[in-house]
Amino acid sequence: MIEIVDYLHEKREEMVQVLKGITKMESPSYEKHLVDKCGEKLILFFKQYLDGHIEVFEESVFGNQFRIELGEGEEQILILGHLDTVWPKGTLKQMPFGIVGDKVFGPGVFDMKGGLVQGIFALHALQTLQVPMKKKVVFLVTTDEEIGSSHSRKLIEKEAKASSYVLVLEPAATIKGNLKTARKGVGAFQLKITGQAAHAGIEPEKGISAIQELAKQILYLHDLTDFQKGTTVNVGIIHGGMATNVIAANAEAELDVRIRQPEELKRVIPLIEGLKPSQEGLSIEVSGGVTRPPMEKTSEIEAIFFKAKEIAKTYLGLELEDQLSGGGSDGSITAQYAPTLDGLGAVGDGAHAEHEHIIISQMPVRSALLALLVKELGN
Ligand SMILES: [Zn+2]
Structure with missing residues (x-):
């Protein structure tokens, strides 16, 4: 055991180089060409x-996904990661890869x-040190996690169904x-409201304002929030109208929904999908849906966490804790x-932010964990 820890500490510089x-190599979710190039590089490191x-x-649309299968066994452990980042093409110019003290900065x-690098080296250590395993390990790398995993979902589900455990390399x-050990579920919806245009000065009574209707609907939607239950509804973007002297015929909104308890899904989602206009002459179109269900801390999840906690204490001298995350990940799907x-x-620190960095001295520690x-x- 200590061998694994020591071996990975020796690999620290190599990890930074990988x-x-x-x-x-930038890998924005929407730039297939770049993601594929970065993927080829990662595959070289796999090899x-x-x-x-x-x-x-x-x-065809997003970057190619890939997996590597190691060892043998009837059961499998899935290690899951994604290669895409939220950073657009060209970000490296303002946010270059760089090392300052114990921190390494750079997009993604x-x-x-x-996390991907730590995953590679963790498996590398197990193989190099010939640690016996009864289960095989599959390391799956997807390329559309940051935009909701619509393309990789089937693959993720297939691998998760075939696995006894899933370990996710999110930060x-x-x-x-x-x-x-728990994550809020995430939904994204779009509203399109259509009313009736009219001149705001000459015949305002002939118009039906889509903006006024949107305002009412926003109040209703925000009232669906229940902090105690961990449910939030947030209209984050609105558009609408044409000119100040026109009763607006169109208005649009985009909203984010976070749900902690599965029962809340049943309460909130039908209310959003079934939004009704407050008067005749208006129509509301709702699109979107739940992209990731809530991940609940089950007793099985708690059991793996306790294993990790014990390992961290015994071999790494760490007091490891767990918590709920308000964000979704592919772990929400596999769970x-x-x-x-x-x-x-x-x-x-700094996921999706300009000060994004990781702690170098923690790389071998997390890899060993x-x-x-x-x-x-696996045994
Ligand atoms: Zn992520």
Whole structure:
């Protein structure tokens, strides 16, 4: 066990170099060409560090997804990560890859290229040190996580159904390295309201304002929020109208819904989907839906967390904690099918923010945590 920890500490510099290799290649979710190039680079690292069978799933719209399968066994452990980042093409110019003290900066290092690197080295350590395993390990890398996983969902579900456990390389929840054992569900909806245009000065009585209607609907939607239950509805974007002297015929809104309790899904979602106009002559069109269901902390999830906690204490001298995350991830999808532990990736700060960075000295530590957890769950 200590061997694994020591081995990974020796690999620290190499880990930073691999991170540099895949961070210097941008991979915005919508830029297939760039994501594929970055994916090819990552596959080269897979080949360099891991002995397994690599499979690439060609995608027409987003980047190709890929997986590597290691070892043998009837049961499998799934390690899940995504290669895409929220950062648009050209971000490296303002936010270059760089090292300052114990921190490494760059687009996507925290969410989640650092986690991918730690994953590779964790498995590399297990293979190099010939740690016996009864289960096989599948490492799946997807490319549309940051935009809702519409293309990778089937693949993620298929692998999750075939797995006894799923370990997700999303960033740690806090700088102390907290893991994520529950996540809020996430929904995204769009509203389109159509009313009746009219001149606001000459014949305003002939108009029906879509903006006025939207205002009413926004109040109604925000009132669906129930902080105690962990449910929030937020209209974050609105558009509408044509000119100040025109009764607006059109108005649009985009909203974000977060739900902690599955029962709240049944309360809130039908209300949003079934929005009714407050008077005749208006129509409301609702599109969108739930992109990720809530991930509940089940007793099975708690059990894996306790294993991780024990490993962290015994071999890494760490007090590991867990918590709820308000954000969704692909772990929310896999948790519907197999016990899932999330937030096992890099320790750092600034996901989706300009100060995005990870802590270099934590890379071998987190990699060792993952390796020891895979070893424990795999036997
Ligand atoms: Zn992520």
